Amino acid sequence: MESLLCSTGALITSRxxxxxxxxxxxxxxxxxxxxxxxMYSAWYNEWERVAREVAEMGLPFPVFHVEKRVGTAISRxxxxxxxxxxxLFEINxxxxxxxxxxxxxxxxxxxxxxxxxxxxNIAQYAVMNDIAGQYxxxxxxxxxxxxxxxxxxxxxxxxxRYPDIxxxxxxxxxxxxxxxxxxxxxxxxxxxxxxxxxxxxxxxxGGYKEWGKxxxxxxxxxxxxxxxxxxxxxxxxxxxxxxIESTSVREDGSVDTDKLNxxxxxxxxxxxx
Numbered sequence: 309m310e311s312l313l314c315s316t317g318a319l320i321t322s323r324x325x326x327x328x329x330x331x332x333x334x335x336x337x338x339x340x341x342x343x344x345x346x347m348y349s350a351w352y353n354e355w356e357r358v359a360r361e362v363a364e365m366g367l368p369f370p371v372f373h374v375e376k377r378v379g380t381a382i383s384r385x386x387x388x389x390x391x392x393x394x395x396l397f398e399i400n401x402x403x404x405x406x407x408x409x410x411x412x413x414x415x416x417x418x419x420x421x422x423x424x425x426x427x428x429n430i431a432q433y434a435v436m437n438d439i440a441g442q443y444x445x446x447x448x449x450x451x452x453x454x455x456x457x458x459x460x461x462x463x464x465x466x467x468x469r470y471p472d473i474x475x476x477x478x479x480x481x482x483x484x485x486x487x488x489x490x491x492x493x494x495x496x497x498x499x500x501x502x503x504x505x506x507x508x509x510x511x512x513x514g515g516y517k518e519w520g521k522x523x524x525x526x527x528x529x530x531x532x533x534x535x536x537x538x539x540x541x542x543x544x545x546x547x548x549x550x551x552i553e554s555t556s557v558r559e560d561g562s563v564d565t566d567k568l569n570x571x572x573x574x575x576x577x578x579x580x581x
Contacts, residue, residue: 309541309546309547309548309549309550309579310547310548310549310550311341311342311370311549311550312340312341312549312550312551312552312572312575312576312579313340313341313342313343313344313370313371313549313550313551313552314338314340314342314343314344314551314552314568314572315343315344315346315373315508315551315552315553316328316331316343316344316345316346317344317346317373317553318524318552318553318554318555318556318557318568319331319334319556319557319563320346320557321555321557321561323557323558323559323560323561324557324561324562324563325561326348326350326351328358328361328362329361330563331343331362331365331367332365332367334563334565335365335367337565337569338565338568338569338572339569339572339573339576340552340572341368342367342368342369342370343367343368343369343371344369344370344371344372344373344413344551345362345369345371345372345373345404345407345409346373346375347372347373347374347375347400347403348375349375349377352375352396352399355399355402355403358403359402359403359406359407360406362403362406362407363406363407363408368408369407369408369409370408370409370410370411370549371409371410371411371412371413371506371549371551372400372403372404372407372409372411372412372413372445373412373413374397374400374412374413374414374415375396375400376415376418376419377396377418378393378396378397378400378414378415378418378436379393379414379415379416379417379418379419379429379452380415380418380419380421381393381396382416382417382418382428382429382432383417383418383419383421383422383423383424383425383428383429384419384421385421385425385428390432390435393432393436394435394436394439397436397439397440398439400412401439401440401442401443401445402443404443404445405443405444405445409445410444410445410446411445411446411448411505411506411549412440412445412446412447412448413448413450413476413506413508414436414447414448414449414450414476415450415452416429416430416432416433416436416449416450416452416466417429417452417454417462418452420455421455422453422454422455422456423454423455423456423457423462424455424456426456426457426462426465429462430462430465430466430469433447433449433466433469433470433473434470437470437473446474446505447474448474448475448476448505448506449463449466449473449474449475449476450475450476450477450478450481450508451463451475451476451477451478451481451482451487452478452481453481453484453485453517453522454485458485458487459481459482459485459487460482460485460487460490460491460496463475463499463503467498467503473503474503474504474505475499475503475504475505475506476504476505476506476507476508477491477499477504477506477507477508478507478508478510478553479507479508479509479510479512479532479534479537480508480509480510480511480512480522480524480525480530480532480553481508483512483530483531483532484512484514484516484517484518484522485516485517486515486516488532488537492536492537492540497544500540500541500544500545500546501544504546504548505548505549506548506549506550506551507541507546507548507549507550507551508551508553509527509534509550509551509552509553509554509575510524510525510526510527510552510553510554510555511524511525511526511527511528511529511530511531511532511554512525512530512531512532513525513529513530513531514530523555524553524554524555525554525555526554526556526567526568526570526571527554527571527574527575528571528574534574534575534578535578538578538579538581542581550575550579552568552571552572552575554568554571556568
């Protein structure tokens with residue numbers, strides 16, 4: 309497998325003022341190969357400064373998580389929403405390109421409207437993919453949670469419409485929709501034969517669409533069978549990257565690096581076996 313990354317969203321939150329400057333010090337103690345940089349809406353008005361300062365850290369940011377409000381605007385689809393989504397998406401692409409990212413993780417649907425008009429979301433993929441291509445970025449659509457249907461159905465429709473599309477597969481979201489085992493069956497071999505280019509890891513301790521338990525737990529704190537999942541990845545010859553998203557920020561804003569390194573070590577072992 310390509311690399312083991314840590315999401316900055318697991319480290320940089322409102323509890324520590326979303327201070328991305330902390331990443332430099334954290335990079336020296338975390339046993340990961342780099343970071344997946346998560347964009348926050350609060351940074352839009354100063355995105356050029358954010359991009360410059362993050363780039364100056366000289367850290368590896370091979371993957372960039374597009375700010376989630378873009379997907380919400382697409383799903384809402386009221387007057388001006390699609391134009392605003394495209395504008396914000398391009399800012400995300402500019403930040404990603406400046407910090408050296410190669411892959412984008414994208415919530416094509418999001419928020420309360422979610423997948424209520426999925427045909428609109430599917431159509432907008434082409435617009436966003438064109439913008440990403442202008443910046444030399446690979447756009448990957450994530451199997452994010454749905455209010456109406458289930459993600460695998462939407463990934464299938466996207467793949468049928470755009471055969472060359474790439475995906476990020478989130479195991480927590482799959483478990484939330486009780487689709488993790490199904491995604492590892494022969495019916496979905498096409499996912500692992502090139503469509504999935506990135507994997508998100510965190511655990512889930514709830515049942516089917518149990519919204520109150522949709523937190524990013526550390527492996528072992530929920531019910532996901534990681535050994536079986538990584539066995540499937542190796543069997544299918546998966547060569548993409550893996551990001552851990554497990555929340556590791558304490559109430560006082562400090563980061564529990566010991567716990568996070570334990571999870572990273574666990575995942576590293578699964579990736580290398």
